[in-house]
Amino acid sequence: MTTTHEFWLAGRRATGDGDFEVRHSFDGSLVGKVSVPTDAQVEEAVAAAAAAVPVFAATPAHVRAAALDHVSKRLTERTEEIAQLITAENGKPIKWARGEVGRAVSVFRWAAEEARRTNGETMRLDTDPGGVGRFALIRRFPRGAVLGIAPFNFPLNLVAHKVAPAIAVGAPIILKPAPATPLSALVLGEILAETDLPAGSWSVLPVANEKMPALVQDERLPVISFTGSDKVGYQIMDSVPRKHVTLELGGNAAAVVLADWSSEADLDWAATRIAMFSNYQGGQSCISVQRVIADASVYDALVEKVVAKVQAQVTGDPKDDAVDVGPLVDENAAKRVESWVEDAVAKGAKVLTGGTREGATYAPTVLAELPADAILARAEVFGPVLSLHKVDSTDEAFAAVNDSAFGLQAGVFTHDLQTAFRAQRELEVGGVIIGDAPSFRADQMPYGGVKDSGVGREGVKYAMGDFTYEKVMVLTGLDL
Structure with missing residues (x-):
């Protein structure tokens, strides 16, 4: 009973x-x-x-x-x-x-x-x-x-x-x-x-x-x-x-990977953190990685690593200690994510991995060439979906981060101290995480956003x- x-x-x-x-x-x-x-x-x-x-x-x-x-x-x-x-x-x-x-x-x-x-x-x-x-x-x-x-x-x-x-x-x-x-x-x-x-x-x-x-x-x-x-x-x-x-x-948090973050170890770390934190909690976190904005000089190598590490995320019964990605909160939430990905694909986006649903579980998904008029380009997906974007400079990368109605947190992968301070000064967000995904939160620090966040x-x-x-x-x- x-x-x-x-x-x-x-x-x-x-x-x-x-x-x-x-x-x-x-x-x-x-x-x-x-x-x-x-x-x-x-x-x-x-x-x-x-x-x-x-x-x-x-x-x-x-x-x-x-x-x-x-x-x-x-x-x-x-x-x-x-x-x-x-x-x-x-x-x-x-x-x-x-x-x-x-x-x-x-x-x-x-x-x-x-x-x-x-x-x-x-x-x-x-x-x-x-x-x-x-x-x-x-x-x-x-x-x-x-x-x-x-x-x-x-x-x-x-x-x-x-x-x-x-x-x-x-x-x-x-x-x-x-x-x-x-x-x-x-x-x-x-x-x-x-x-x-x-x-x-x-x-x-x-x-x-x-x-x-x-x-x-x-x-x-x-x-x-x-x-x-x-x-x-x-x-x-x-x-x-x-x-x-x-x-x-909400948010649609961006992870920025700049040109100086270029060694094999650097890209492995960035890809690992991006893959983990675009999918943890089923992507149902306000600071899940939704957008990856990478300098053209590292983009191709990063894409290969991100896709491989996303594919390595284990889905299944959340009671299993080995599972990384469980279901969304209900099947309707998964169906909504599915419809947004379908909208993106219909408008020209390419699915590099994922893009499928089973009940309330949506497969960890990576998209490329996401058009600006797709719902996913503007709204918070609140699901295990990320999109990859290529830029040619730090100026372009930071402008892309700010081109959003939201402003909760951003992650910037760089070794340059001046760029780190510039990121804190210029990015229109409540928190800037240097050298890691935007999903880091220490519960004692001030946490919140600007704009619609x-x-x-x-x-x-x-x-x-x-x-x-x-x-x-x-x-x-x-x-x-």
Whole structure:
């Protein structure tokens, strides 16, 4: 008999009046059922979060830090269990799922550290005559309760990037996991329930997407942190212009291979990283390699190596330790990728490898001669497909990177220090990775984009900044 998973309402277990199924995208097997909160229960959670705002903000730092440390420790202890769950609900190969749990462990650990060292800053004001005897203390305080809306592609770690910084600053959070992948977030709720965080400081509500507009509009949730598509993200932002909204949206990340990256070892490294990170997570990452822009002097040799290394990516059952590339989140997603590749081929692109679908699995695919009017040339594919482009100079390469509505991250393979600094200066992206694919992310660094890739930054310290505002206290009549 299949278990129906309860959700977490203001820190306690609860069930609603209906449920939905979560199925494995590889074989269609039933992973579990999830109870859906009623409208009255959602209202109860929001009211509890609003009531908890002053209580949680006043919680001593050691209490918040201890809770975050506990979550980090328990995630470590339950790594294999949770990794298996991620693979079951998401279709992510087990080796990548284990890596995701490890990253979440670090996110909560960093949040605990930041909670302990967020001390504010001081400023003497007698630098002008009018400030004689005055001294300022600047501290940050929560803007209010947070609505965290998480995506399916990293069902634990991108949840962690919303929950951990909210707890660190003492901001109540209502987490809405993706309908396709709620189980990891519900397990996180089990762990949070073991802590001494105040009632109402967190809820995990698997609310249907069509119910979200009311939550988004609720004035008791003045901060919204959303990760997902640019279309939905900007709809949210436009609907609540007076709220503080952070958006981590899509991309079509480019890997640039310049002329000085030309040795056999250089090209092997570039091809290995490009092949791996155009296909990891089934290509379902905002910083997956989608475009490879290579100097003409290295293009032919690179193409040969990239195709061979993409062909070496192992597809199959994601529960198998040997599998590199599993299914997409569902068959409809794979069919969409298939239709975009067919569109590209019809317009003149050449398939060098891949280009086939079996159920929800789309074969790792490499395209050449992709025309500018193909959907794949402009949109985020969110699947295991990359395209190869030849350029004649660094100027042309950087212009090609910037010729996009998105600007999340870019990778630049070069040994030249001046070119590296030029890349950081000229590329219209939130992150530039030198000597590697654009898919590198350290969870403590600021992560986010420009243009249609969003606003605000993830990374624990930086998200804490988004969830808070500066408040100044001026002391008067002091003998400084």
